[in-house]
Amino acid sequence: MNNRPKSTHWADITAEKIIREKGDKELYTCASGITPSGTVHVGNFREIISVDLTVRALRDMGKNVRFIYSWDNYDVFRKVPKDMPKQEEMAKYLRKPIVLVPDFLDGEESYARANEKRLEKLLPEVGIYPQYIYQAQKYRNSDYADGMKTALQNRDVIRRELNGSRTSDLPDDWWPISVFCSQCDKDTTTVLDWDGEYGVHYSCECGNDETVDMRKTPWVKLPWRIDWPMRWAYEGVDFEPAGKDHHSDGGSFDTAKLTCKEVYNHEAPVTFQYDFIAVKGRGGKMSSSAGGVVSLAEVLEVYQPEIIRFLFAGTRPNSEFSISFDLDVLKIYEDYDKCERTYFSKPENDKQMKKWEKEARIYELSQVAEVPTEMPYQIQIRHLTSLLNIYAGDIDKVIESLGDVKPSQIERLKRRCQCAWNWCRDFAPEDFRFSINDENSELLEVTDQERLVLQKLNKVVDENLGKVTEKEFGVMVYDIARELEMETTVMFPLVYKAVIGKDNGPRLVSFLSTIGPYKLRKILNRY
RNA sequence: GGGCCGUUAGCUCAGUCGGUAGAGCAACGCCCUUUUAAGGCGUGGGUCGUUGGUUCGAAUCCAACACGGCUCACCA
Numbered sequence: 152m153n154n155r156p157k158s159t160h161w162a163d164i165t166a167e168k169i170i171r172e173k174g175d176k177e178l179y180t181c182a183s184g185i186t187p188s189g190t191v192h193v194g195n196f197r198e199i200i201s202v203d204l205t206v207r208a209l210r211d212m213g214k215n216v217r218f219i220y221s222w223d224n225y226d227v228f229r230k231v232p233k234d235m236p237k238q239e240e241m242a243k244y245l246r247k248p249i250v251l252v253p254d255f256l257d258g259e260e261s262y263a264r265a266n267e268k269r270l271e272k273l274l275p276e277v278g279i280y281p282q283y284i285y286q287a288q289k290y291r292n293s294d295y296a297d298g299m300k301t302a303l304q305n306r307d308v309i310r311r312e313l314n315g316s317r318t319s320d321l322p323d324d325w326w327p328i329s330v331f332c333s334q335c336d337k338d339t340t341t342v343l344d345w346d347g348e349y350g351v352h353y354s355c356e357c358g359n360d361e362t363v364d365m366r367k368t369p370w371v372k373l374p375w376r377i378d379w380p381m382r383w384a385y386e387g388v389d390f391e392p393a394g395k396d397h398h399s400d401g402g403s404f405d406t407a408k409l410t411c412k413e414v415y416n417h418e419a420p421v422t423f424q425y426d427f428i429a430v431k432g433r434g435g436k437m438s439s440s441a442g443g444v445v446s447l448a449e450v451l452e453v454y455q456p457e458i459i460r461f462l463f464a465g466t467r468p469n470s471e472f473s474i475s476f477d478l479d480v481l482k483i484y485e486d487y488d489k490c491e492r493t494y495f496s497k498p499e500n501d502k503q504m505k506k507w508e509k510e511a512r513i514y515e516l517s518q519v520a521e522v523p524t525e526m527p528y529q530i531q532i533r534h535l536t537s538l539l540n541i542y543a544g545d546i547d548k549v550i551e552s553l554g555d556v557k558p559s560q561i562e563r564l565k566r567r568c569q570c571a572w573n574w575c576r577d578f579a580p581e582d583f584r585f586s587i588n589d590e591n592s593e594l595l596e597v598t599d600q601e602r603l604v605l606q607k608l609n610k611v612v613d614e615n616l617g618k619v620t621e622k623e624f625g626v627m628v629y630d631i632a633r634e635l636e637m638e639t640t641v642m643f644p645l646v647y648k649a650v651i652g653k654d655n656g657p658r659l660v661s662f663l664s665t666i667g668p669y670k671l672r673k674i675l676n677r678y
Numbered sequence: 679g680g681g682c683c684g685u686u687a688g689c690u691c692a693g694u695c696g697g698u699a700g701a702g703c704a705a706c707g708c709c710c711u712u713u714u715a716a717g718g719c720g721u722g723g724g725u726c727g728u729u730g731g732u733u734c735g736a737a738u739c740c741a742a743c744a745c746g747g748c749u750c751a752c753c754a
Contacts, residue, residue, distance in 0.1 A: 424682070
């Protein structure tokens with residue numbers, strides 16, 4: 152026996168590492184969190200799903216796991232996001248905790264809550280169910296009073312630790328806590344003294360000057376670099392990944408790790424660094440201030456939930472990748488389908504088995520809920536967009552036209568249709584959009600020979616389409632060109648023009664047979 | 679300045695227990711009487727950034743260097 156991982160998937164390797172470093176435990180706590188100071192974008196989502204995948208890996212090893220997600224809604228509101236209305240109104244709330252900023256968009260109880268809700272609603276769609284912890288509630292309830300007291304008691308230790316990675320030392324009168332003013336709600340305060348227990352004396356720029364008891368007041372909190380390790384200890388966190396901005400030498404993970412051990416007497420969690428997500432085919436970079444953020448909701452418009460999971464499960468966390476809205480979307484769907492086919496086909500030999508295991512693991516982790524026991528209905532997304540255009544986005548009709556969809560496959564397929572249609576409408580190149588003409592469409596001005604082509608085509612469609620094989624029908628279509636001694640490069644654009652009002656379109660023969668004789672006759676009869 | 683990541687086919691990348699160099703796209707070719715956007719099959723193509731080291735054997739491990747990117751040194 153050895154400790155060799157059964158799987159070489161990064162989530163399984165991470166899970167093994169957690170067990171190895173934290174020992175065999177009754178319960179493992181995996182954590183993630185973010186400040187809801189703006190739209191939670193897909194870059195932030197990477198952390199959540201990284202934890203989810205690791206949690207699943209641990210559970211697959213039979214472990215009991217708690218997945219906590221911290222909403223840091225007691226952080227200071229420091230910048231009005233550019234994409235928000237009522238900028239001046241919002242600016243009045245700067246330096247107050249985010250939980251006190253009103254929501255001018257949806258009328259939620261607070262701006263923080265609005266951002267939180269948008270994500271909380273969506274996570275179940277991608278199969279993620281964390282236990283949410285709201286930091287404002289924890290702080291206001293004085294749950295961290297002892298944690299803050301510990302920080303104050305270790306003021307010098309913490310200062311030394313932080314100074315280790317600062318360019319200028321913290322001043323002598325620095326305190327490891329921050330206070331929101333009980334009168335004006337802002338953090339424009341200065342801590343003046345601490346009584347050695349729970350009493351903190353502060354003054355505020357607004358003129359307020361008072362001493363509060365951390366056990367009874369909702370106004371005191373820890374600054375980030377101390378807050379983080381305090382909560383690791385408080386919740387007993389075993390695993391928490393972090394973005395590369397936290398993971399440099401001297402970054403917050405670095406100092407938090409020190410503080411966690413020396414002040415809170417708890418080993419820092421196992422971690423890894425994840426890279427950022429770029430956005431492609433939509434323009435702009437993803438940064439809250441630049442306003443180019445892409446939310447999970449927007450990604451879900453174009454990608455099926457399992458394909459979003461696939462994207463993250465199939466990429467190592469420490470490498471950067473793009474969420475694409477351009478033609479890459481087609482490729483990603485195809486990659487997913489290929490992975491799915493692999494999962495449902497038995498490997499033939501040992502060498503293939505190794506590859507298969509890796510693919511299969513990615514497929515499993517990509518699933519929102521249980522892994523399907525039979526192969527889902529596969530249809531090339533490119534073809535699907537054509538069908539959707541033909542049926543003008545009527546998904547039920549598209550599925551009906553396929554004819555061989557099992558009831559158990561319908562739900563997933565519908566979702567794929569919806570995503571494909573959204574993509575077609577909102578992101579795809581113009582080539583991917585067309586609509587079938589009908590008896591009311593504008594008539595083409597045609598030469599006598601062109602009219603003859605359309606008439607012959609009409610006759611072929613009328614007499615044969617649907618009655619002979621597509622191959623036979625194809626021969627007949629090409630025969631028209633031959634008979635009239637016309638190049639297909641001349642004939643086809645004419646047909647496309649008559650049928651969809653464009654110079655080109657999907658491969659003609661199969662396209663015509665998909666449209667079917669009924670619709671085609673209506674168009675061609677008029678020539 | 680510190681740290682992290684990357685450098686493999688024309689392009690995008692996979693290859694993480696060291697064991698004959700891989701995929702997709704592109705190119706080229708073939709098939710379905712068929713280049714107009716949905717098919718199938720095949721072919722070509724790489725001194726694996728550079729130099730050195732460990733090893734029977736290195737894309738893979740180690741060291742140095744080059745180039746590229748990100749990040750920290752304010753705050754969260």
